[in-house]
Amino acid sequence: MKSIPMAFAWEFLEHGKWLMLVGFAQPLLLPLFILAALPELGTSLKDTSISIMLHVFFTLLGMFLVAVCVVGSREPVTRLGALPVSSRAIVFWYMVMSMVAMVTLFGASLLTLRAVYQADWPLLGPVLFGMTMVAGFQVAIWQREHSIGQFVCWFGGMLLFGFWYLWRHSALAFGNFMWPKGIQYWHDVTLLDSAMMLTVIAGSFFVGLRSVAQVRCGETYWKLNLSQWLEKRSYRSAQALPRFSSWSHAHQWYQWQQVGRYVYFCFIACGIMMSVGWLLDNRESYSLFNGLVVSGGMISLLAIGAGIIFAFHGTKDTYGMTNFDLELGNYLATRPKTSTSIAHCVLRSLTKTLLLIWLTWAAVFAFNFTIAWILGWLPNSLVPNELGWWYLPGTVVSLLAAGGVGVSVSLTGRLRLVLGLFGFVFGYVLLTALLEVNRLISKESMSQISAILFGVVGTFATLSALYLACKNSLISARQAVVYCCVWAILEAVVVFEWITIANRQLPAYAIAIGLISLAILPWPATPLAFAYNRVR
Amino acid sequence: MISSIEANRSCVVDVASVTRKFGDKIALDNLSLSIPRGIVFGLIGGNGAGKTTLIKHILGMYRAHAGTVHVFGRDPVADPVGVLGRIGYLSEDRDLPNWMRVGELMGYTEAFFPSWDRRFAEELCQQFELDKRTRVRHLSRGQRARAGLLVALAHRPDLLVLDEPSSGLDPVVRRDILGAIIRTIADEGRTVLFSSHLLDEVERVADQIAIIHHGRILLAGFMDEIKQQHSRVTVRMSGNSNTPPTFAGMLACEGSGPDWTCVCSGQEDQWRPTVEGVGAEIIEHSAMTLDEIFVARVRG
Amino acid sequence: MLYYCINTRDMEYGGGQVQIHVSTDNGTAIYLQIVNQIKYLVASGRLAAGEELPAIRVLAERLVVNPNTVARAYRELEQQGIVEKRRTAGTFVSDQGSPLARRERVKILTARIDLLLAEARQMDISIEEVNKLVEQRHSALQSTGSSEEKDR
Numbered sequence: 001m002k003s004i005p006m007a008f009a010w011e012f013l014e015h016g017k018w019l020m021l022v023g024f025a026q027p028l029l030l031p032l033f034i035l036a037a038l039p040e041l042g043t044s045l046k047d048t049s050i051s052i053m054l055h056v057f058f059t060l061l062g063m064f065l066v067a068v069c070v071v072g073s074r075e076p077v078t079r080l081g082a083l084p085v086s087s088r089a090i091v092f093w094y095m096v097m098s099m100v101a102m103v104t105l106f107g108a109s110l111l112t113l114r115a116v117y118q119a120d121w122p123l124l125g126p127v128l129f130g131m132t133m134v135a136g137f138q139v140a141i142w143q144r145e146h147s148i149g150q151f152v153c154w155f156g157g158m159l160l161f162g163f164w165y166l167w168r169h170s171a172l173a174f175g176n177f178m179w180p181k182g183i184q185y186w187h188d189v190t191l192l193d194s195a196m197m198l199t200v201i202a203g204s205f206f207v208g209l210r211s212v213a214q215v216r217c218g219e220t221y222w223k224l225n226l227s228q229w230l231e232k233r234s235y236r237s238a239q240a241l242p243r244f245s246s247w248s249h250a251h252q253w254y255q256w257q258q259v260g261r262y263v264y265f266c267f268i269a270c271g272i273m274m275s276v277g278w279l280l281d282n283r284e285s286y287s288l289f290n291g292l293v294v295s296g297g298m299i300s301l302l303a304i305g306a307g308i309i310f311a312f313h314g315t316k317d318t319y320g321m322t323n324f325d326l327e328l329g330n331y332l333a334t335r336p337k338t339s340t341s342i343a344h345c346v347l348r349s350l351t352k353t354l355l356l357i358w359l360t361w362a363a364v365f366a367f368n369f370t371i372a373w374i375l376g377w378l379p380n381s382l383v384p385n386e387l388g389w390w391y392l393p394g395t396v397v398s399l400l401a402a403g404g405v406g407v408s409v410s411l412t413g414r415l416r417l418v419l420g421l422f423g424f425v426f427g428y429v430l431l432t433a434l435l436e437v438n439r440l441i442s443k444e445s446m447s448q449i450s451a452i453l454f455g456v457v458g459t460f461a462t463l464s465a466l467y468l469a470c471k472n473s474l475i476s477a478r479q480a481v482v483y484c485c486v487w488a489i490l491e492a493v494v495v496f497e498w499i500t501i502a503n504r505q506l507p508a509y510a511i512a513i514g515l516i517s518l519a520i521l522p523w524p525a526t527p528l529a530f531a532y533n534r535v536r
Numbered sequence: 537m538i539s540s541i542e543a544n545r546s547c548v549v550d551v552a553s554v555t556r557k558f559g560d561k562i563a564l565d566n567l568s569l570s571i572p573r574g575i576v577f578g579l580i581g582g583n584g585a586g587k588t589t590l591i592k593h594i595l596g597m598y599r600a601h602a603g604t605v606h607v608f609g610r611d612p613v614a615d616p617v618g619v620l621g622r623i624g625y626l627s628e629d630r631d632l633p634n635w636m637r638v639g640e641l642m643g644y645t646e647a648f649f650p651s652w653d654r655r656f657a658e659e660l661c662q663q664f665e666l667d668k669r670t671r672v673r674h675l676s677r678g679q680r681a682r683a684g685l686l687v688a689l690a691h692r693p694d695l696l697v698l699d700e701p702s703s704g705l706d707p708v709v710r711r712d713i714l715g716a717i718i719r720t721i722a723d724e725g726r727t728v729l730f731s732s733h734l735l736d737e738v739e740r741v742a743d744q745i746a747i748i749h750h751g752r753i754l755l756a757g758f759m760d761e762i763k764q765q766h767s768r769v770t771v772r773m774s775g776n777s778n779t780p781p782t783f784a785g786m787l788a789c790e791g792s793g794p795d796w797t798c799v800c801s802g803q804e805d806q807w808r809p810t811v812e813g814v815g816a817e818i819i820e821h822s823a824m825t826l827d828e829i830f831v832a833r834v835r836g
Numbered sequence: 837m838l839y840y841c842i843n844t845r846d847m848e849y850g851g852g853q854v855q856i857h858v859s860t861d862n863g864t865a866i867y868l869q870i871v872n873q874i875k876y877l878v879a880s881g882r883l884a885a886g887e888e889l890p891a892i893r894v895l896a897e898r899l900v901v902n903p904n905t906v907a908r909a910y911r912e913l914e915q916q917g918i919v920e921k922r923r924t925a926g927t928f929v930s931d932q933g934s935p936l937a938r939r940e941r942v943k944i945l946t947a948r949i950d951l952l953l954a955e956a957r958q959m960d961i962s963i964e965e966v967n968k969l970v971e972q973r974h975s976a977l978q979s980t981g982s983s984e985e986k987d988r
Contacts, residue, residue, distance in 0.1 A: 722896065
């Protein structure tokens with residue numbers, strides 16, 4: 001290493017080579033995925049409004065993803081504080097290297113996309129804009145290293161600058177924000193564009209220089225003390241010593257305090273955001289109920305996430321999260337209780353949280369329903385015909401099944417397993433999309449196969465979890481019999497329904513059978529997962 | 537038969553020829569160890585020697601690939617309630633729920649242990665100057681260790697397991713921890729197992745020690761015996777030979793010319809004749825510190 | 837290296853200042869260090885006959901050593917007749933302690949002189965010179981009036 005820039009460049013490439021490979025691949029994956037799933041779009045990426053919208057969306061997202069990877073490849077600048085390098089050199093070389101990396105990676109991604117789809121997407125404007133953004137992004141990260149307040153301001157500024165990109169495509173017209181018409185590609189980079197971008201880069205350089213200098217000597221101009229203020233308030237009102245009647249009570253309190261309440265807040269926040277969206281958009285009763293019905297299914301997605309973080313029992317967290325894995329912390333692993341009882345305790349608190357979420361959703365639904373009924377605004381068909389009244393129990397079961405799968409996979413404490421599951425699902429969806437696009441299989445038969453596969457896999461997973469849990473004497477024979485009975489009764493109801501009412505199709509029943517199995521799954525599977533995590 | 541059961545009963549921890557691998561790396565290699573009741577057992581070894589792995593086997597957090605582990609005569613993997621309920625454990629990284637307040641941590645831990653002594657917990661809390669309303673993540677390193685020690689001690693465990701309790705702590709907190717070990721052992725029938733690489737502390741408080749290296753036990757026994765059995769001998773070789781002396785019981789040797797300083801194991805009347813047998817004159821011999829014994833054993 | 841200096845004087849002892857140091861930087865076993873130092877304290881009269889020694893647990897906590905080690909030191913002292921255990925009352929310096937004092941004092945001093953002589957030989961200083969030096973130091977100390985005995 002002959003010189004400082006060489007050393008920086010070597011470290012940048014060595015430290016970030018994998019991340020940058022991801023940075024190159026990421027902007028490709030989503031367009032490939034969406035364009036594969038919607039083949040009618042993929043055939044003509046020419047000068048149409050949809051094509052331009054997709055271009056704007058993909059390039060903005062791609063830019064962001066590449067920028068995250070590039071900036072993420074850098075070591076924190078605080079570490080450089082002790083080196084005999086001027087702040088000016090650090091900022092200059094860091095920025096230049098990030099910008100070069102951005103241009104290379106993002107340019108390569110865009111070129112690949114253009115080649116694959118023979119699209120006439122412009123290159124120069126987006127790449128230059130991405131280069132400008134990454135410079136700003138890098139500065140935001142430096143701000144972040146010592147003051148959240150400065151970070152928020154700068155980051156907000158950069159987001160505002162992002163509107164330049166939309167404006168350049170004429171995509172920023174009031175009234176038709178969601179689906180604008182009359183937009184165009186950014187083909188020519190004008191003098192104004194160049195001046196604007198140069199200004200932002202120069203501004204970033206000087207702000208970055210100041211913030212690196214600040215980080216180096218640890219001074220702060222102003223800091224948002226909100227979290228400290230909150231902490232002081234809660235410190236004053238903190239209870240001295242909570243008392244618990246039993247350990248299970250104590251642990252459910254633990255789960256609620258650590259995860260449950262945040263999951264619930266998250267659900268409430270999503271609900272409020274959707275309501276605001278509805279108020280801003282059209283305020284029609286039809287779209288309100290449509291949204292409510294869809295969100296009954298959407299909370300299952302939230303439940304998967306909830307399940308995954310419910311199992312998150314502290315990493316080796318001495319000071320901050322240094323080792324990102326889901327491995328059980330020593331403190332919890334040495335609680336003097338059996339793996340089964342702890343796992344079931346976690347599962348109970350998850351179930352309680354999910355049911356609370358469902359009840360809240362149901363209450364909102366019922367409230368709106370009543371008001372609309374009184375006012376006579378009720379739309380004709382609320383839920384799809386194939387579902388009928390099955391919709392309500394269906395949402396509960398799918399909620400519990402989703403949460404159960406999430407917590408069972410995550411409690412194993414193997415990040416690889418969680419990522420593997422996601423990868424498998426993603427891969428499966430991609431595979432079916434590709435099969436459909438290439439007309440190897442029709443859409444109907446594909447969805448039938450998927451549904452039956454889901455039913456079979458769900459049932460098989462549950463039964464094998466029951467067998468394994470019994471074999472390892474993690475659950476008693478009595479518990480196993482109870483789970484089997486509940487499972488059999490629920491399945492019997494579905495099968496009965498299937499036999500008696502003839503006009504419904506097999507796939508729906510396969511899905512129902514699979515969902516019921518998966519709702520039972522966590523009871524035998526979480527003890528297995530917890531024991532697998534605890535005893536390594 | 538009866539005598540072996542009797543022997544097991546007086547042994548709190550009984551590890552019998554345990555082997556454990558992580559991938560290709562052998563972490564514990566056919567390791568056997570037993571810890572009798574009512575003593576302080578010091579486990580010493582370098583970084584990565586297998587101390588934490590051994591402790592995690594005792595706590596049932598690792599499953600032995602070969603061999604058996606018994607704690608209080610039970611299998612810690614199969615019976616976590618019976619084993620962990622009688623153990624107080626402080627891990628090396630002092631893993632505690634960061635978001636909890638100290639008071640909440642005490643209340644939460646109390647729920648798990650029927651034998652929790654509320655008065656003792658309060659006493660420790662005051663002695664350690666812990667503020668019950670502070671969050672664990674806002675505690676300093678030393679205070680965090682004290683909080684961990686509090687929740688490990690307050691149920692008056694039969695076996696206290698401390699993994700590197702003093703690493704990275706200032707002398708004042710280290711003294712608190714050693715004081716806790718001493719107070720625990722002074723209560724009749726309690727046992728302490730602790731690992732450390734601060735050999736000065738081990739020498740002060742341990743009754744028995746085991747030196748562990750590359751997953752094997754190099755040396756185990758009572759501290760006094762171990763210290764008696766090691767001595768440093770300075771010899772002068774007769775004639776002008778510049779080669780180091782070799783004799784039975786020699787562990788390590790350094791020096792040059794005719795004078796060599798050797799570390800011998802065994803009693804004086806054992807090595808003295810052999811040293812004189814190879815034609816060396818004993819100039820001086822002295823006792824060794826545990827530190828020196830450890831280095832000699834691990835290097836040798 | 838940790839080095840603890842413990843003052844064990846308490847109200848009820850009433851005697852002179854009793855000091856025990858334990859260190860692990862020489863190879864001497866800790867129980868032997870305690871034995872030797874208590875013997876020294878008894879020999880030099882700083883622990884009088886009939887005076888009570890601190891309880892095992894108390895001394896262990898103060899010295900930060902294993903209580904079993906202190907117990908072993910007390911046992912050793914008891915076997916040598918320096919201290920005696922009185923049922924339920926504790927450990928006391930025995931009455932036979934004082935007759936031993938003179939011999940013990942000479943023994944301790946002999947060990948130090950041995951060390952001095954060994955060092956003198958290594959530095960090639962003759963015994964006459966050492967004697968002269970001892971005389972010189974003695975008069976020098978007397979002239980400054982410092983009669984306080986140094987502990988180490």
